[in-house]
Amino acid sequence: MPDAQLLTYRIHEVAPYINWTYFFHAWGFKLTATHTPEARQLQADARQLLDELEGELATSSIFRLCRANADEDNLLIEGGTVFPLLRQQKPNTQGAPHLCLSDFVRPLSSGKADTVGLFASTVNGLEALHAPDDPYRDLLIQTLGDRLAEAATEKMHQYVRQTAWGYAPDEDLPIPDLLAERFQGIRPAVGYPSLPDQSVNFILDNLLDMQRIGITLTENGAMHPHSSVSGLMLAHPAARYFAVGRIGEDQLKDYARRRGLTVERMKKFLAALLG
Numbered sequence: 001m002p003d004a005q006l007l008t009y010r011i012h013e014v015a016p017y018i019n020w021t022y023f024f025h026a027w028g029f030k031l032t033a034t035h036t037p038e039a040r041q042l043q044a045d046a047r048q049l050l051d052e053l054e055g056e057l058a059t060s061s062i063f064r065l066c067r068a069n070a071d072e073d074n075l076l077i078e079g080g081t082v083f084p085l086l087r088q089q090k091p092n093t094q095g096a097p098h099l100c101l102s103d104f105v106r107p108l109s110s111g112k113a114d115t116v117g118l119f120a121s122t123v124n125g126l127e128a129l130h131a132p133d134d135p136y137r138d139l140l141i142q143t144l145g146d147r148l149a150e151a152a153t154e155k156m157h158q159y160v161r162q163t164a165w166g167y168a169p170d171e172d173l174p175i176p177d178l179l180a181e182r183f184q185g186i187r188p189a190v191g192y193p194s195l196p197d198q199s200v201n202f203i204l205d206n207l208l209d210m211q212r213i214g215i216t217l218t219e220n221g222a223m224h225p226h227s228s229v230s231g232l233m234l235a236h237p238a239a240r241y242f243a244v245g246r247i248g249e250d251q252l253k254d255y256a257r258r259r260g261l262t263v264e265r266m267k268k269f270l271a272a273l274l275g
Helices: 011-017 020-026 037-052 135-164 175-179 198-208 249-259 263-269
Strands: 005-010 058-071 074-077 081-084 114-124 228-233
Touching (some): 011 175, 020 037, 020 135, 081 198
Antiparallel strands (some): 058 074
């Protein structure tokens, strides 16, 4: 398996990739209110803070491109790693297929290997800036940290598509188009609707060694520092995001078996999906 690659960016390199819509959302602003005087002042304060933090923070990303195939609802990653996934199960009255991320990876039965990307990103030095005596600044640092981790991932993914993986070498999208995800492929993150099981971080950690960029995992698979993101990169032109949604007891038991965990432990990770 190829070695994981590390990318480190300074704040000014990733700041243009910040998705301010999600920043405002974290502060409770509705989409229609992001151009109000209050929102403009908040963004001005955030930009000023970014300038102040230029020499104190950096972002780190680690990624690995692996040969892989889909075997029903599992990804089989070179080296013998099984990466179980969940499939939509709620009845669909419109006849749409029940999706699983493995649908966008070449099946094992094809006899040809596909490629799957694995990644993690974080912000280094953020916790040293904790400001308990200034709640506004403290929250500003935290919400900016979350956006910087996502921005670093956006820039990393751009590099992967154009160069490291190189499946879109001629991609030339302005940043607003990148933030609108108008590129080929998807980047499902752990904990989000299509990859909702936080415990798969343990699998990713085994393949990436997240400690190389300062990420450790709690006993429940949460990442520390908090301003971190991890997940998969898929290149299929038809790949799209979806929500797994509610699952039944049958899939819970099958998934627990595939994850190698007890049903009771799996229930804790998937509590939000269980009816």
